Amino acid sequence: MLKKISLRMRLTLLSAMVMAGAAVILTSVFLFGADRIFVRNLPQEFIAGDEITFSSEAAEGMELASITFTVKEAGNRFNLWGTAVLISVLILGTAAAWLVAGRALQPLEELSGTIEEISGNDLSHRVELRDRQDEIGRLARSFNLMMDKVSASFERQKRFSASAAHELKTPLATIAVNLDVLALDEAPSPARLEKVLKVIRANNERMIRLVDDLFRLTSDKDSIMDxxxxxxxxxxxxxxxxxxxxxxxxxxxxxxxxxxxxxxxxxxxxxxxxxxxxxxxxxxxxxxxxxxxxxxxxxxxxxxxxxxxxxxxxxxxxxxxxxxxxxxxxxxxxxxxxxxxxxxxxxxxxxxxxxxxxxxxxxxxxxxxxxxxxxxxxxxxxxxxxxxxx
Structure with missing residues (x-):
């Protein structure tokens, strides 16, 4: 399931889960502590007191039950506000994690885009390093180094193919020219035939040596090595x-x-x-x-x-x-x-x-x-x- 989700989304979800876990634990402890200490013990503090004074004359006849009810209502509101703030923090934190993950993974997006632009005819594309010294910077440098090696190998392969074609084409062309010249003469002399055959034989031996060397150079056949x-x-x-x-x-x-x-x-x-x-x-x-x-x-x-x-x-x-x-x-x-x-x-x-x-x-x-x-x-x-x- 996770393999089908982008790396950015996975980092965001992971950050949100860690942040949510920490926030829930801290908020729960805080709300529990506030309710336990300031709400439940408040009426007992009022009862245990020797004297109760109020700042307003309208509150002088208020019973202790109403005071307890008001404090509990305040506690409920506090809990509600705390939960609302928790949810808001999680939403904002998740959005921040999404943005930060996107910025952190931007070099990987560039690397992916560069790889997609590379074709068999153009291996010149490289990833911009921008003086990065982190893991992504090392990955970009490794990719550029790999592309340098691939490009050099590709160029050697092109030169090899062109040179092999040229080396084989030269004796073949020489043989073809001599046969064409010989065909123009209706009755070639023995000396002429011998000369043409000598040229053909020499070029044929040259091609045999060339093919033999190519076979030895590219062959993976195991030999007796002891x-x-x-x-x-x-x-x-x-x-x-x-x-x-x-x-x-x-x-x-x-x-x-x-x-x-x-x-x-x-x-x-x-x-x-x-x-x-x-x-x-x-x-x-x-x-x-x-x-x-x-x-x-x-x-x-x-x-x-x-x-x-x-x-x-x-x-x-x-x-x-x-x-x-x-x-x-x-x-x-x-x-x-x-x-x-x-x-x-x-x-x-x-x-x-x-x-x-x-x-x-x-x-x-x-x-x-x-x-x-x-x-x-x-x-x-x-x-x-x-x-x-x-």
Whole structure:
């Protein structure tokens, strides 16, 4: 029943009930006390007196009964007036409670109105705080903070959708153009056919990689997360896979010794994360540059540092490099075959393994990625230790 009544009405009724209860109790005590003390005992006081004097000569012959009757009548009038005042106070108090509750709940009305004005195309509406420090002010600030997060997420989603459509549209358009050009030639030569097929094959592989990365980025499918993987083994395998571009750029690759460092998680996912970072270090490095990879244990964590002498990242671009499809240099990244999903995948994989990734970069000079994994071996050793006997 109460859920169907507005909050303002509920506060008003509650205030009226509390006020009515207090007023009834106080009025009852007051009326009872007045009747008990001043009315019932008055005739006895007159009888017990030695002498009765009246200020008026007309009252000299008045009997004691009439005096008692007059006093009781006055008492009844007093009770009547007291009850009337009680009812008036309750009415006025209820009206005051209604007005005060309406003023106190006005920010909630504004909050409700703002929420109703919000649409999927416009998330800019916010609640005016007006320097409120009470619970309603905190609620308004929480709502505005939530809307800031929702708006930022909505904008990222829009950019993601637009970028995904663009990335898929580009190879499809390239394939369509080449097929149209080929259709204009009634008898295309084998060389022409081979060239068109090569373009179609390359763009088809690009779309397959893009869709595969999108699937990995958005998939909630559970993976085996309890495999023990040697970090040195993953880095060695990745270096062998990238040996050709490393040789073409004449890069110097240094991998520190880490025989006792093992990661716990999904081998496929961790290989992909390390491989993406290693591939970026090669792809965006300068000729005759260097790549340095080291790892160590520190404070219950495994710290992996991957540094390169590449083109670097502008400082203002660093906060956005983990957004899907975001590229620092769009034309250059696309020419190198990048889809803008490598670093978002790395971050997603790190979070799924309870780790984190940070980056430091000097534009035009170097980039350093720092990966942090929980050291499960350290936890096992700690839990397996026994306290020596004293």
């Amino acid at each position: 495999e023990e993987i040697s970090l040195e083994e993953i880095l060695t395998e990745t270096a062998e896979e990238l040996s050709r571009p490393i040789q073409e750029k004449h890069l110097t690759v240094s991998i520190g010794s880490m025989p006792d460092i093992r990661l716990t998680g999904s081998r496929v996912m961790l290989s992909r994360a390390v491989g993406n970072l290693f591939e970026n270090a090669v792809k965006y490095n300068r000729d005759y540059g260097a790549i340095s990879i080291t790892a160590r244990r520190e404070a219950g964590k495994i710290m992996i540092r991957m540094a390169d002498t590449g083109i670097g990242i502008p400082k203002e671009e660093i906060p956005r490099i983990f957004e899907p499809f975001y590229r620092v240099d769009k034309s250059r990244s696309r020419a190198m075959g990048g889809s803008g999903l490598g670093l978002p995948l790395v971050k997603d994989i790190m979070e799924k393994h309870g780790g984190s990734i940070t980056v430091k970069s000097i534009f035009g000079e170097s980039t350093v990625f720092l990966l942090e994994f929980p050291d499960t071996d350290a936890d096992k050793k700690t839990s397996g230790q026994t306290v020596p006997e004293q």
